[in-house]
Amino acid sequence: MNQQTIDRIQSLLLSDVTLRSRQDIEASYPPRGLAADAIVTRSAPSPTGFLHIGTIYMCLLNQYLARQTGGVYMLRIEDTDKKREITDGIAQIVAALNAFDLVPDEGVKADGSSYGAYGPYLQSQRRELYLSYAVDLLQKGRAYPCFATKEELDASYTAQQAAKVRPGYYGKWALWRDRSDQEIAAQLDAGMPFVLRFKSNGSHDKRVGFDDVLKGHLELPENDLDVPLIKADGSQLPTYHLAHVVDDYLMKTTFVLRGDEWLPSTPLHIELCDALGIPRYSYAHFAPISIMDSNGGGKRKLSKRKDPEADVQYWLNQGYPIEGIKPYLLGLADSSFEDWYRANPNKPLADFRISLKKLSASRAPLLDTAKLDDYTKEYIASLPIEEFEAELKHSTNKAFRAALNNADKQYLTAVLSIERFGDKRRKDIAKWSDGPDQYGYFFDELYEADFAPQIGALLEAFDTTTLTDVCKAFFATYDPDDDQPTWFEKLKKAATVTGFATDNKAFKADPNAFKGNVADFAKILRVKLTGKDRTPDLYTIMQVMGIKRVKARLQVL
RNA sequence: GGUCCCGUCGUCUAGCGGUUAGGACAUCUGGUUCUCAUCCAGAAGAUCGCGGGUUCGAGUCCCGCCGGGAUCACCA
Numbered sequence: 187m188n189q190q191t192i193d194r195i196q197s198l199l200l201s202d203v204t205l206r207s208r209q210d211i212e213a214s215y216p217p218r219g220l221a222a223d224a225i226v227t228r229s230a231p232s233p234t235g236f237l238h239i240g241t242i243y244m245c246l247l248n249q250y251l252a253r254q255t256g257g258v259y260m261l262r263i264e265d266t267d268k269k270r271e272i273t274d275g276i277a278q279i280v281a282a283l284n285a286f287d288l289v290p291d292e293g294v295k296a297d298g299s300s301y302g303a304y305g306p307y308l309q310s311q312r313r314e315l316y317l318s319y320a321v322d323l324l325q326k327g328r329a330y331p332c333f334a335t336k337e338e339l340d341a342s343y344t345a346q347q348a349a350k351v352r353p354g355y356y357g358k359w360a361l362w363r364d365r366s367d368q369e370i371a372a373q374l375d376a377g378m379p380f381v382l383r384f385k386s387n388g389s390h391d392k393r394v395g396f397d398d399v400l401k402g403h404l405e406l407p408e409n410d411l412d413v414p415l416i417k418a419d420g421s422q423l424p425t426y427h428l429a430h431v432v433d434d435y436l437m438k439t440t441f442v443l444r445g446d447e448w449l450p451s452t453p454l455h456i457e458l459c460d461a462l463g464i465p466r467y468s469y470a471h472f473a474p475i476s477i478m479d480s481n482g483g484g485k486r487k488l489s490k491r492k493d494p495e496a497d498v499q500y501w502l503n504q505g506y507p508i509e510g511i512k513p514y515l516l517g518l519a520d521s522s523f524e525d526w527y528r529a530n531p532n533k534p535l536a537d538f539r540i541s542l543k544k545l546s547a548s549r550a551p552l553l554d555t556a557k558l559d560d561y562t563k564e565y566i567a568s569l570p571i572e573e574f575e576a577e578l579k580h581s582t583n584k585a586f587r588a589a590l591n592n593a594d595k596q597y598l599t600a601v602l603s604i605e606r607f608g609d610k611r612r613k614d615i616a617k618w619s620d621g622p623d624q625y626g627y628f629f630d631e632l633y634e635a636d637f638a639p640q641i642g643a644l645l646e647a648f649d650t651t652t653l654t655d656v657c658k659a660f661f662a663t664y665d666p667d668d669d670q671p672t673w674f675e676k677l678k679k680a681a682t683v684t685g686f687a688t689d690n691k692a693f694k695a696d697p698n699a700f701k702g703n704v705a706d707f708a709k710i711l712r713v714k715l716t717g718k719d720r721t722p723d724l725y726t727i728m729q730v731m732g733i734k735r736v737k738a739r740l741q742v743l
Numbered sequence: 744g745g746u747c748c749c750g751u752c753g754u755c756u757a758g759c760g761g762u763u764a765g766g767a768c769a770u771c772u773g774g775u776u777c778u779c780a781u782c783c784a785g786a787a788g789a790u791c792g793c794g795g796g797u798u799c800g801a802g803u804c805c806c807g808c809c810g811g812g813a814u815c816a817c818c819a
Binding site: 230231232234264266267269270332336339347350351352353354381383390401404406407411413414415416417418419421423425426429430445446447448449450451471473474476487517518521522524525528544547548549550551552554556557558559560561563567605610611612613614671674677678681703704705706707708709711712713718719720721722723724725 | 744745746747748749750754755756757766767768769776777778779780781782811812813814815816817818819
C-alpha cells in the first residue's frame with residue numbers, strides 16, 4: 187500500500203476519535219513502582235452470559251497470586267462483542283465477585299464505572315487506545331484492510347479442506363494481503379466496510395519458544411495468521427488479541443494468568459508484542475475445571491451449554507455456602523490446601539498461599555459434587571448457632587421461612603441446638619436448601635403438610651394395631667423429666683410388653699418370635715414423631731418437642 | 744485432519760532413580776447399650792495408559808504407540 191492508501195484507511199478508522207501518539211498514551215500509564223517480585227494480575231471476563239464457575243476460579247487464582255506477592259489484582263471487562271453482550275452482565279459479574287469476596291483492587295463497579303489509576307477497565311471505553319495502536323501497526327506496514335465477505339471466507343475454507351491444507355487466513359489464502367492500491371480504493375469508494383487485519387511475518391514451519399510460568403518451556407509453531415485486529419461490525423472495537431496485548435501493556439500486567447485454551451494463540455500474541463515493540467508477557471496457562479460427562483462421555487471441559495453446574499447461580503440457588511465452595515476451589519488449584527485447611531481451621535482462607543508448582547500440577551480439576559458437599563457440610567456444621575439460624579431464615583422455601591420466623595424463640599433455639607455442639611456435630615446439611623427437610627418437622631404446620639403424609643409408607647411393614655400398641659405402651663410411662671438412661675430403660679420395657687425384642691442376639695436367633703427389635707420399636711416412634719426414618723437422637727427430639735407435641739403426634743388420646 | 748497439552752486407586756492428587764506406591768473424597772465392614780449422621784477402628788481399591796530402551800535398579804530419564812483434552816471465528 188502506498189502512503190495515500192494508508193492515510194485514507196487511517197482516517198476511516200479514526201472517523202470519530204482523535205489519534206493519540208503512543209508516547210502520549212504511554213505517559214499516562216506510568217510504571218507501578220512495585221517491588222520486583224510483586225505480581226500484577228487481571229481477570230478479564232466478558233459480560234456475555236451467565237457467570238461461569240470457571241470465571242470465579244480464575245478470579246480466585248488471580249487474587250491470591252497478586253495478594254500474596256504484594257501485587258495488584260484487576261478486573262477488566264472485555265465487552266468488545268456487542269452482539270453477544272447481555273444487559274446486566276457487568277452487574278452480575280461484580281455481584282458474584284462481591285459474594286465470593288474476590289473484590290478486585292482495580293476494576294469496574296456494578297454500574298460499569300471504573301476505579302483505579304490504569305483504567306478505564308471497560309474495553310468499550312478504550313476504543314481510541316486500541317485504534318491508536320492499530321494505526322501504528324498500519325503505518326508500519328503491519329496491518330491492512332480486508333474486504334472479504336463471509337461467503338468468500340467460507341469458500342476459501344472449503345477450498346482449503348478440499349486441498350487438505352491447514353485452514354485459515356494466511357499466506358496465499360490471505361485474500362486481501364497483497365491487493366493493489368487501486369483495488370482497495372475501489373472498495374473504499376464503494377463504501378465497503380473492512381476489517382483491519384494483522385500482517386503476519388511468521389512461518390508455520392518455524393517455532394517460537396517461550397517460558398510458560400506453569401507449563402515450562404514451550405516451543406510452538408510461529409503464528410502466520412492475518413487475524414482481525416479491528417472489527418468491521420460498525421463498532422470499530424478490537425478483537426481479543428489486540429485488546430489483550432494493548433491493555434496488559436498499559437495496565438502493567440506482569441502475569442497473564444488464563445485458561446490453557448489460550449495456549450495455541452500465544453504465538454500470535456507474541457508476534458503482536460514484537461510488532462508493536464513492547465515486551466513479551468509472562469504467561470501462566472492453567473487447566474480449566476472439567477466435569478464428568480453424565481452420558482458416559484468421560485471427562486471434559488465444563489460447558490456453558492450442556493452443564494447447569496457451570497453457572498455460579500446454580501450453586502447459589504441451591505444454597506451452597508460460598509465459604510464452603512471457596513475452599514473447595516482452592517483445593518482444586520493447589521492440592522496442599524487440604525492439609526493446610528485441616529491444620530488451620532481457624533485461620534482466614536486469605537492466609538493460604540497458592541503454590542505455582544502445585545497449580546501447575548493441577549491438570550484437569552474435576553468438579554466433584556461429593557467432595558464439594560464434604561466441604562460445605564463441614565463448613566455448615568462449624569457455624570455458630572446464631573449464624574446458622576440467620577442463614578436458615580434466608581431459605582428460599584417460603585413456608586419454612588415463615589415457620590422459623592413465627593416460631594417461639596426458645597423453641598427455635600432448642601431445635602437448632604440439637605447436635606450442634608461438641609465434637610460430634612451433625613453434618614447432614616450440605617446446602618441451605620436441605621434445611622426444610624432436616625428441620626421442618628419440628629414445626630407443626632410443616633409437619634402436617636410435608637412430613638405426616640410420609641408416615642404410612644415408612645411404616646407399612648407394621649399393622650395398625652401394632653402401631654397403636656407401640657405408641658400407647660411407650661407413652662404410658664413417658665416422663666419428660668427422665669434422664670436419657672431412664673428413658674431408654676422405659677422404652678425397652680415398653681418394647682418387651684408389645685412383643686419386641688430387647689436382646690438383639692435373641693432376635694437374630696429367632697426373628698419370627700418377635701414383632702421386631704428395639705430398633706424397629708424406636709423407628710415407629712421416630713416416624714410417628716417426625717415423618718422421617720433418619721433423624722437425630724430420639725430422646726433429644728422428644729425433649730425439644732415437649733410432651734404435648736409428642737403426645738399429639740403419637741396420637742395417644 | 745494440523746498443532747499443542749496431558750496420562751498414578753472410582754475421583755482429585757503425593758511422588759521428583761531404590762517407597763510395603765502415601766493422602767483426601769467416595770465405597771464397604773465392625774464398634775459407639777434406638778435410626779441416620781458424626782466419631783473411632785479397619786477393609787477393599789493403582790500390573791503407575793501400552794511397548795521398547797538407558798540403568799545394578801524406572802511411576803520417576805529417552806523413543807515409539809495408544810488414549811483423553813484443548814485449539815484452528817470480525818467469541819472471548
